[in-house]
Amino acid sequence: MRRLHARKRVDSKPKPTTDPPKMDPIKFQSRPSSRSTALFSRNPRQSRPTPYVFAISIVTSLALLGFSYIFLFSSAESTKFGIIIDGGSTGTRIHVFRYRVDRSKTLVFDFKQVSDSLKVNPGLSAYGEQPEAVSDSLGELLEFGRKKVPKEQWGETEIRLMATAGLRLLDVELQDKILEECRKVLRVSGFKFHDEWASVITGSDEGVYAWIVANYALGTLGGNPLDTTGIIELGGASAQVTFVSSEFMPSKFSRSIKFGNFTYNLYSHSFLHFGLDVAHESLRETLIKRDFSPAADSLHKEMYIDPCTPKGYLPRSSNLSLGFVAEKSKYSSELQARGNFSECRSAALRLLHKGKEKCSNYHCYLGSVFMPKLQGNFLATENFFYTSKFFRLRQRAFLSDLMMAGQHFCGEDWSKLKKKHQSLDEEELLRYCFSSAYIVALLHDSLGIALDDERISFANQVENIPLDWALGAFILQSTAKLDGQETDWITTIFSGESPTLFSMVAISAILMFVAWSISKWRKPQLKTVYDLEKGRYIVSRIGRS
Ligand SMILES: Nc1nc2c(ncn2[C@@H]2O[C@H](COP(=O)(O)OP(=O)(O)OP(=O)(O)O)[C@@H](O)[C@H]2O)c(=O)[nH]1
Numbered sequence: 252m253r254r255l256h257a258r259k260r261v262d263s264k265p266k267p268t269t270d271p272p273k274m275d276p277i278k279f280q281s282r283p284s285s286r287s288t289a290l291f292s293r294n295p296r297q298s299r300p301t302p303y304v305f306a307i308s309i310v311t312s313l314a315l316l317g318f319s320y321i322f323l324f325s326s327a328e329s330t331k332f333g334i335i336i337d338g339g340s341t342g343t344r345i346h347v348f349r350y351r352v353d354r355s356k357t358l359v360f361d362f363k364q365v366s367d368s369l370k371v372n373p374g375l376s377a378y379g380e381q382p383e384a385v386s387d388s389l390g391e392l393l394e395f396g397r398k399k400v401p402k403e404q405w406g407e408t409e410i411r412l413m414a415t416a417g418l419r420l421l422d423v424e425l426q427d428k429i430l431e432e433c434r435k436v437l438r439v440s441g442f443k444f445h446d447e448w449a450s451v452i453t454g455s456d457e458g459v460y461a462w463i464v465a466n467y468a469l470g471t472l473g474g475n476p477l478d479t480t481g482i483i484e485l486g487g488a489s490a491q492v493t494f495v496s497s498e499f500m501p502s503k504f505s506r507s508i509k510f511g512n513f514t515y516n517l518y519s520h521s522f523l524h525f526g527l528d529v530a531h532e533s534l535r536e537t538l539i540k541r542d543f544s545p546a547a548d549s550l551h552k553e554m555y556i557d558p559c560t561p562k563g564y565l566p567r568s569s570n571l572s573l574g575f576v577a578e579k580s581k582y583s584s585e586l587q588a589r590g591n592f593s594e595c596r597s598a599a600l601r602l603l604h605k606g607k608e609k610c611s612n613y614h615c616y617l618g619s620v621f622m623p624k625l626q627g628n629f630l631a632t633e634n635f636f637y638t639s640k641f642f643r644l645r646q647r648a649f650l651s652d653l654m655m656a657g658q659h660f661c662g663e664d665w666s667k668l669k670k671k672h673q674s675l676d677e678e679e680l681l682r683y684c685f686s687s688a689y690i691v692a693l694l695h696d697s698l699g700i701a702l703d704d705e706r707i708s709f710a711n712q713v714e715n716i717p718l719d720w721a722l723g724a725f726i727l728q729s730t731a732k733l734d735g736q737e738t739d740w741i742t743t744i745f746s747g748e749s750p751t752l753f754s755m756v757a758i759s760a761i762l763m764f765v766a767w768s769i770s771k772w773r774k775p776q777l778k779t780v781y782d783l784e785k786g787r788y789i790v791s792r793i794g795r796s
């Protein structure tokens with residue numbers, strides 16, 4: 252009879268004398284009872300994972316699912332909204348802007364919705380005598396805005412009212428009264444509003460915003476400053492000039508805008524009273540104040556020649572003119588319409604050079620205001636565009652083309668012009684002799700742009716993006732807000748600078764590893780010995796009891 256061998260000291264690796272059967276990978280399941288040797292199945296098919304492994308692998312796969320769902324479907328970011336109310340001199344208009352923030356934290360604006368703006372007349376400045384009446388005009392605009400923004404998003408949709416030259420022309424107390432009435436309405440509009448978001452913006456800001464939208468539309472915003480395009484805007488009450496200049500500029504005219512990796516040193520100024528409607532009104536008043544020579548052959552009482560109105564024009568009784576100038580611009584009976592382009596151009600130039608003698612040691616192309624030498628190309632918008640469109644000029648027309656068209660129009664008889672342009676409102680038709688002469692006096696005689704220079708493009712939009720300063724203001728605000736904003740963890744994960752899908756897989760792998768090590772930890776450390784006497788493997792737990 253074979254003697255029982257004392258239990259052999261077992262080293263870590265059993266040294267069987269006979270070849271043990273091939274061990275299959277062991278799936279081990281410990282049993283609670285003390286005597287039982289550990290049950291183990293060589294046949295992995297019979298082994299069942301412990302509850303911990305099961306639970307953790309569920310958690311891990313859910314995490315993976317969650318990440319992939321968010322990653323795959325987060326591209327459908329929700330559309331967000333912003334509202335800007337432009338308080339212009341001839342009217343007030345609401346703009347509802349749509350945008351989303353894509354995964355690379357880039358703002359994606361959707362400007363195709365031209366229907367997202369509405370204008371009401373007259374402008375805010377017409378409510379000087381009755382500021383509280385402004386609620387009617389704003390009420391209509393807010394009703395329009397609420398229809399454009401889903402109700403659940405009203406509370407997060409910021410609304411700003413930014414007034415321009417119309418209010419700038421009023422004294423400050425009246426401006427404040429009208430703005431306070433606007434705030435009362437905006438506070439209860441349902442949109443997100445702070446009092447300081449209703450204000451009169453400076454002309455310089457207005458110009459900068461117009462420059463931003465122009466270069467955003469041209470794709471030059473965020474690129475080399477020397478590749479940007481300047482903006483020159485002829486509004487109703489004011490004219491803005493904004494462009495990148497490498498010249499020294501007094502701080503009053505200098506604006507520095509940081510966008511992407513570039514800083515743009517801009518000259519920006521708004522010439523109040525130089526808008527088309529106000530300039531036209533001022534010219535008529537100057538004619539009557541006898542600043543220019545009276546009509547030599549006037550048959551009746553003192554009459555003054557008006558070279559900026561086609562001959563044969565006689566004012567109708569109620570003279571409804573354009574915009575806020577309407578209240579004041581009754582065509583005076585002392586004026587005798589005698590259209591003459593070059594005389595109108597000289598009268599306009601005198602208007603533009605008023606105060607030039609006060610120009611100190613700067614360049615003063617317009618009035619007594621500093622302006623560096625024009626640099627680069629320009630987009631000429633608003634009344635520049637409407638005038639060039641009326642005369643059917645090319646976008647990059649020469650000023651000489653405008654001059655010829657103006658000479659012909661001013662010299663034409665009013666009755667013929669009315670017959671030729673029947674679809675046009677008489678008040679609008681009446682302005683094109685003056686506007687053609689005024690633009691040549693401004694761009695050529697004052698700013699020095701050559702008559703055959705192609706630097707000027709007459710436009711009011713680029714690639715269906717309207718060149719509206721309100722758009723530029725919105726682009727600047729939303730970009731600044733995004734840069735300053737703590738992006739939430741979702742955006743962090745999916746934004747360009749943060750982990751991409753690869754890192755998510757890494758995160759999930761870490762989760763899986765954690766899951767596995769927990770399950771390992773729960774799993775007893777096992778020792779396997781081959782018992783020669785019994786001729787089988789014995790698996791026993793080591794370490795923790
Ligand atoms: N001919 C023509 N002129 C227009 C048209 N739309 C606007 N304007 C004129 O273009 C100028 C500027 O338009 P807006 O900026 O809307 O006017 P506004 O904001 O009230 O005027 P500002 O306060 O000076 O900017 C004004 O003189 C308007 O009368 C148009 O469709 N045709």
Ligand SMILES: [Ca+2]
Pocket residue numbers: 339340415486487
């Ligand atoms: Ca305007």
